[in-house]
Structure formats: C-alpha cells, structure tokens
Amino acid sequence: xxxxxxxxxxxxxxxxxxxxxxxxxxxxxxxxxxxxxxxxxxxxxxxxxxxxxxxxxxxxxxxxxxxxxxxxxxxxxxxxxxxxxxxxxxxxxxxxxxxxxxxxxxxxxxxxxxxxxxxxxxxxxxxxxxxxxxxxxxxxxxxxxxxxxxxxxxxxxxxxxxxxxxxxxxxxxxxxxxxxxxxxxxxxxxxxxxxxxxxxxxxxxxxxx
Ligand code: AP5
Ligand code: MG
Numbered sequence: 001x002x003x004x005x006x007x008x009x010x011x012x013x014x015x016x017x018x019x020x021x022x023x024x025x026x027x028x029x030x031x032x033x034x035x036x037x038x039x040x041x042x043x044x045x046x047x048x049x050x051x052x053x054x055x056x057x058x059x060x061x062x063x064x065x066x067x068x069x070x071x072x073x074x075x076x077x078x079x080x081x082x083x084x085x086x087x088x089x090x091x092x093x094x095x096x097x098x099x100x101x102x103x104x105x106x107x108x109x110x111x112x113x114x115x116x117x118x119x120x121x122x123x124x125x126x127x128x129x130x131x132x133x134x135x136x137x138x139x140x141x142x143x144x145x146x147x148x149x150x151x152x153x154x155x156x157x158x159x160x161x162x163x164x165x166x167x168x169x170x171x172x173x174x175x176x177x178x179x180x181x182x183x184x185x186x187x188x189x190x191x192x193x194x195x196x197x198x199x200x201x202x203x204x205x206x207x208x209x
Contacts, residue, residue: 001207005084005113006111006112011115014084016113020082027082031084056166088177093180115192120163135147
C-alpha cells in the first residue's frame, strides 16, 4: 500500500506516520526529516536547503525530486510507503506519478489530515522533538524524551513568524494538491483536530488496515 499524507505543517502527519509504521510496518519517507538530517550532516543538499527551511519556504522542486527518485528505489520501500511532506507542489505530484508508474506501483490514497490554522500555530510553537529517537512531543514532555531518555529540542522553523509563513506557503503551493488528488479519486479527508489515536483509528479504517 502506497499512501500520500497530505496536510498543513503541524497537522499531525509525522505523528500519524509513526503510528502507521509501528503497527502496519509501512516504510515512512519524510522529506522534512531527510532534509534536516542533510542539514545536520552539512551535505551539499543540506547546505542548499537550510536557508529555505529556516525561512519556512519550500526547497526547490529539482532538489526534492532528485532526492525522492533515489529514496523511493531503496529496497525497504517495496513493502509500501507513507509519503509525509511529499509531494508539496503540482510539479512534485506529477513527478511522483511518473516515479510510481516506472516502478509499477499504484498510489492507493491521499489522506488529508485537516486542522484549523490557528490550532496549528499553537501546536507548532509548543512542539518539541527528541534528538535521539525522533519522538514528536510537546513542551509538556519536559527536557527529556519520555520514550528513550534522549534530549528534547525545538526545531529552528517552529517559531510563530516562520510557522505563519509555512502556512501561507502551504495555502498557496500545496493546498491545490487537494483538488488534484480529488480529481484522481484518491482523496480521503480526516478531521485531524481530535485525539491523535482517534485520528489514527479513522485513517486505518479508510485505508482498510
Ligand atoms: P516538514 O518537516 O515536512 O514540516 P511540515 O510540513 O511543516 O510539517 P511538520 O513536520 O511541521 O508537521 P506534521 O504535520 O508532521 O505534524 P507533527 O506530527 O509533527 O518540512 C520542513 C521544511 O522542509 C519545509 O518547510 C520545507 O522547507 C522543507 N521541505 C520538506 N518537504 C519538502 C518538499 N516536498 N518540497 C519542498 N520543501 C520541502 O505534529 C505537530 C505537533 O502537534 C506535535 O507537537 C504533535 O505532538 C502535535 N499533535 C499531532 N497530532 C495532534 C493531535 N491530533 N492533537 C493534538 N496535538 C497533536
Ligand atoms: Mg512532520
């Protein structure tokens, strides 16, 4: 099963993907996570991407499409993928269609996790993540990861100014994909402003998992 997780920054894509991976064994590909790793390792990609990410802008399509072409051919993707944060533009969506067609794999659904923008601003300004295991939590977790004991940190782009720009960029460049996937008969919309476990239950149900 191959799924696109659509939704604004902070809608809960990473949170839902982690649950799907744990229970259903799908392969999680988050372009944001890959880019943050590249920034940390100061690779050529990371150096090119950092300025865009810190400003809440999209990294150019050609860089993202190249990284995804390589990632989606890795052996661990054969069991099915959850794409989190990709595609984010019409150009990326068309490129994904081509990549999947070449691999002879269908896209089964585009799941839109729908959350009001003001709710999102509050979530992202209080989000904290674990440096060690990637656990996604909040300031309420304190400085130590409740899962592995690692150090919790705040992402550089989780400040209100950048969050609001990310939401504007989402509205302008990514939200048109909702109609794109509706037109392909693949769109499923889920109310993401509920307990994460209830959101997860709905996602599994619509996917028949
Ligand atoms: P990326 O890392 O993808 O960030 P994003 O899309 O902005 O999404 P987030 O990771 O912020 O939110 P999420 O939906 O995963 O929410 P989460 O589960 O963490 O991208 C970062 C940057 O990289 C981009 O700005 C861009 O520069 C670049 N980039 C990445 N992909 C790109 C692409 N394809 N093209 C171009 N550029 C690209 O949850 C958020 C918070 O809410 C957490 O604290 C969580 O605990 C909490 N929460 C989750 N669910 C719930 C719930 N149901 N109720 C209450 N709280 C909840
Ligand atoms: Mg995320």
